[in-house]
Amino acid sequence: xxxxxxxxxxxxxxxxxxxxxxxxxxxxxxxxxxxxxxxxxxxxxxxxxxxxxxxxxxxxxxxxxxxxxxxxxxxxxxxxxxxxxxxxxxxxxxxxxxxxxxxxxxxxxxxxxxxxxxxxxxxxxxxxxxxxxxxxxxxxxxxxxxxxxxxxxxxxxxxxxxxxxxxxxxxxxxxxxxxxxxxxxxxxxxxxxxxxxxxxxxxxxxxxxxxxxxxxxxxxxxxxxxxxxxxxxxxxxxxxxxxxxxxxxxxxxxxxxxxxxxxxxxxx
Amino acid sequence: xxxxxxxxxxxxxxxxxxxxxxxxxxxxxxxxxxxxxxxxxxxxxxxxxxxxxxxxxxxxxxxxxxxxxxxxxxxxxxxxxxxxxxxxxxxxxxxxxxxxxxxxxxxxxxxxxxxxxxxxxxxxxxxxxxxxxxxxxxxxxxxxxxxxxxxxxxxxxxxxxxxxxxxxxxxxxxxxxxxxxxxxxxxxxxxxxxxxxxxxxxxxxxxxxxxxxxxxxxxxxxxxxxxxxxxxxxxxxxxxxxxxxxxxxxxxxxxxxxxxxxxxxxxx
Numbered sequence: 001x002x003x004x005x006x007x008x009x010x011x012x013x014x015x016x017x018x019x020x021x022x023x024x025x026x027x028x029x030x031x032x033x034x035x036x037x038x039x040x041x042x043x044x045x046x047x048x049x050x051x052x053x054x055x056x057x058x059x060x061x062x063x064x065x066x067x068x069x070x071x072x073x074x075x076x077x078x079x080x081x082x083x084x085x086x087x088x089x090x091x092x093x094x095x096x097x098x099x100x101x102x103x104x105x106x107x108x109x110x111x112x113x114x115x116x117x118x119x120x121x122x123x124x125x126x127x128x129x130x131x132x133x134x135x136x137x138x139x140x141x142x143x144x145x146x147x148x149x150x151x152x153x154x155x156x157x158x159x160x161x162x163x164x165x166x167x168x169x170x171x172x173x174x175x176x177x178x179x180x181x182x183x184x185x186x187x188x189x190x191x192x193x194x195x196x197x198x199x200x201x202x203x204x205x206x207x208x209x210x211x212x213x214x215x216x217x218x219x220x221x222x223x224x225x226x227x228x229x230x231x232x233x234x235x236x237x238x239x240x241x242x243x244x245x246x247x248x249x250x251x252x253x254x255x256x257x258x259x260x261x262x263x264x265x266x267x268x
Numbered sequence: 269x270x271x272x273x274x275x276x277x278x279x280x281x282x283x284x285x286x287x288x289x290x291x292x293x294x295x296x297x298x299x300x301x302x303x304x305x306x307x308x309x310x311x312x313x314x315x316x317x318x319x320x321x322x323x324x325x326x327x328x329x330x331x332x333x334x335x336x337x338x339x340x341x342x343x344x345x346x347x348x349x350x351x352x353x354x355x356x357x358x359x360x361x362x363x364x365x366x367x368x369x370x371x372x373x374x375x376x377x378x379x380x381x382x383x384x385x386x387x388x389x390x391x392x393x394x395x396x397x398x399x400x401x402x403x404x405x406x407x408x409x410x411x412x413x414x415x416x417x418x419x420x421x422x423x424x425x426x427x428x429x430x431x432x433x434x435x436x437x438x439x440x441x442x443x444x445x446x447x448x449x450x451x452x453x454x455x456x457x458x459x460x461x462x463x464x465x466x467x468x469x470x471x472x473x474x475x476x477x478x479x480x481x482x483x484x485x486x487x488x489x490x491x492x493x494x495x496x497x498x499x500x501x502x503x504x505x506x507x508x509x510x511x512x513x514x515x516x517x518x519x520x521x522x523x524x525x526x527x528x529x530x531x532x533x534x535x536x
Binding site for chain 2: 040041042152163170243
């Protein structure tokens with residue numbers, strides 16, 4: 001399969017959270033064509049079994065590969081945690097994922113070697129961040145915590161609300177007591193809570209937003225492969241979803257920070 | 269299609285919430301055979317589009333009808349709100365649903381004719397409770413509010429937690445200001461929050477748990493049709509799910525209030 005710079009980057013997620021990765025890509029790589037796939041009919045993946053998550057991830061990989069992409073980005077922590085090997089095995093193009101990127105950034109940032117990681121139940125149960133970090137730096141201690149209420153709080157729009165603050169205080173308490181100096185936001189919804197989480201965690205704790213680190217790795221990788229789009233024509237951004245849920249447009253635009261056009265519904 | 273008392277009752281939901289209806293059935297109708305279907309791979313329905321919800325509901329109806337049931341109970345407010353006509357059109361056996369039952373109980377209970385209804389986004393947006401109540405009593409004023417955080421709070425197990433109390437205070441405030449004397453719990457997860465919601469609402473407000481009212485209507489309907497199982501043999505209870513999510517057993521048993529056996533996974 002010959003890859004050309006004009007081919008799009010394929011980005012996929014279980015729902016709309018991955019739009020935070022698209023937003024970071026648009027900032028860094030404004031000339032790239034992008035195909036986004038959000039499995040909004042079957043979201044959330046975070047509470048499903050590994051077998052089901054892997055089956056869905058394979059189906060989405062095939063869909064995007066068939067549409068000729070030059071790079072695949074797994075913008076869903078849950079799929080990255082559970083199914084990245086299955087995705088790599090099916091994909092003829094390079095695959096980047098948010099966990100790999102977040103883990104690398106955490107290793108770079110920590111000074112005291114106590115790193116906190118928060119995410120969905122499935123991501124935390126998988127131990128994927130621990131493995132990704134310890135593979136390179138076995139001396140780092142990881143303190144992890146599943147935060148299943150953060151996604152619905154973000155979708156409710158309670159980004160700076162007493163309920164969200166109280167929830168964050170409860171979820172983060174054990175990590176802060178353990179003395180972390182770095183906190184990985186291991187779910188693509190969480191960047192929207194970044195200001196509140198920074199306040200609850202305190203200024204000395206560095207927050208790692210894996211949307212940004214993933215976009216930066218995509219730029220590096222494309223540059224290495226000489227596949228950066230030179231940008232002669234106007235880039236195309238297409239958004240495929242499996243359902244258009246209540247409030248999708250509204251929530252999606254909050255994630256993307258711009259209008260969400262050219263939405264196509266795929267019925268599976 | 270000839271119906272016999274030994275045939276099971278089919279109960280279905282988008283996930284595990286409908287187990288609160290099964291629990292109420294087991295209390296009132298201990299001799300009945302029950303088939304439960306929970307679409308745990310595709311839960312939650314509450315945020316999906318009406319077209320998708322209707323398609324899923326039809327698929328589950330066909331599945332249960334093919335297994336010979338004598339009565340179908342739609343134990344999911346979202347499906348009852350959006351797809352009950354499609355379900356009735358496909359079903360050769362009588363269909364009961366939680367909205368019909370909850371609306372009838374609210375009409376019976378209210379004295380001041382100000383009724384509150386809470387549920388998921390899809391249920392509230394459908395206006396199904398309003399229609400079901402106004403069809404019989406147009407002079408009743410309905411005050412409704414979507415409470416999308418209650419389901420994740422129940423699943424987190426924060427049934428009596430400061431975060432849940434603060435959330436309930438915010439959600440219920442406009443209904444209480446409006447002077448409701450009756451509050452319909454329009455989602456099968458909510459009965460687990462009943463003690464907390466009763467405290468927040470105050471003792472004079474009557475809470476309607478539609479699991480109980482639905483089970484009572486099932487008993488009446490089977491008696492009218494002379495289809496109550498006399499109970500010679502030990503009843504069988506089978507639970508079909510489309511996925512076994514994280515913590516399913518634990519959460520399911522909290523809903524059912526007894527061990528969850530004979531679980532079968534259907535892969536769609």
